[in-house]
Amino acid sequence: QKEVEQDPGPLSVPEGAIVSLNCTYSNSAFQYFMWYRQYSRKGPELLMYTYSSGNKEDGRFTAQVDKSSKYISLFIRDSQPSDSATYLCATSWGTASKLTFGTGTRLQVTL
Amino acid sequence: GAVVSQHPSRVICKSGTSVKIECRSLDFQATTMFWYRQFPKQSLMLMATSNEGSKATYEQGVEKDKFLINHASLTLSTLTVTSAHPEDSSFYICSAKRTGSYNEQFFGPGTRLTVL
Numbered sequence: 001q002k003e004v005e006q007d008p009g010p011l012s013v014p015e016g017a018i019v020s021l022n023c024t025y026s027n028s029a030f031q032y033f034m035w036y037r038q039y040s041r042k043g044p045e046l047l048m049y050t051y052s053s054g055n056k057e058d059g060r061f062t063a064q065v066d067k068s069s070k071y072i073s074l075f076i077r078d079s080q081p082s083d084s085a086t087y088l089c090a091t092s093w094g095t096a097s098k099l100t101f102g103t104g105t106r107l108q109v110t111l
Numbered sequence: 112g113a114v115v116s117q118h119p120s121r122v123i124c125k126s127g128t129s130v131k132i133e134c135r136s137l138d139f140q141a142t143t144m145f146w147y148r149q150f151p152k153q154s155l156m157l158m159a160t161s162n163e164g165s166k167a168t169y170e171q172g173v174e175k176d177k178f179l180i181n182h183a184s185l186t187l188s189t190l191t192v193t194s195a196h197p198e199d200s201s202f203y204i205c206s207a208k209r210t211g212s213y214n215e216q217f218f219g220p221g222t223r224l225t226v227l
Contacts, residue, residue, distance in 0.1 A: 008152075034215075036218070041202075041221070041223070042220055042221060043115075043117075043204050043206075043218035043219050043220045043221045044155070044204070044206075044218045045218070046215060046216070046217060046218075049215055088154060088155070098145075098157065098160065099145075099157070099216060101154045101155050102154060103153065103154040104154050106152075
């Protein structure tokens with residue numbers, strides 16, 4: 001079993017839709033949770049960074065962490081074609097900084 | 112802020128040659144940098160953790176003599192792929208952790224290596 005599981009997609013939604021991206025993880029020691037966006041042939045870009053359980057909102061993006069169920073989510077409101085990319089979740093157990101990534105979900109927002 | 116650059120962005124080399132890739136944190140100091148490898152449509156695979164002024168820590172299965180890492184300053188880490196072979200062709204990405212911060216890693220744009 002992988003430490004972080006993520007549906008690879010592809011996920012196709014119409015412009016303006018609410019997108020829900022999810023990951024599950026197995027290691028209850030994970031404390032830090034991140035979402036990265038990666039465009040084709042580019043490096044990942046940090047979108048959201050959360051510590052422990054709870055919600056965090058930044059513009060159209062909301063990150064949720066439920067440590068009791070080991071489930072993390074990223075919601076994108078009013079999705080735009082420019083949101084089309086691969087979204088990677090990542091976790092870490094502490095300040096050791098080694099990140100464990102999911103496989104990434106490819107999102108396509110259509111006009 | 113938190114910009115990381117990589118050079119070159121793309122390199123094509125002959126089998127048996129060595130290739131050096133640079134990773135720089137442009138507007139912050141990075142005590143720790145990381146090197147990843149990514150195959151098409153796959154996630155990032157951590158190769159090694161590079162700490163300024165000390166030897167890199169390699170992940171299991173990564174040959175340290177083949178992938179030489181040097182982190183000589185707080186803003187620069189280099190990865191040298193020695194005696195490259197076609198199976199080393201991949202997308203290599205570095206990231207940097209800002210000194211004093213927790214786990215936020217900022218990624219470079221990546222280097223696409225093609226070994227003929």
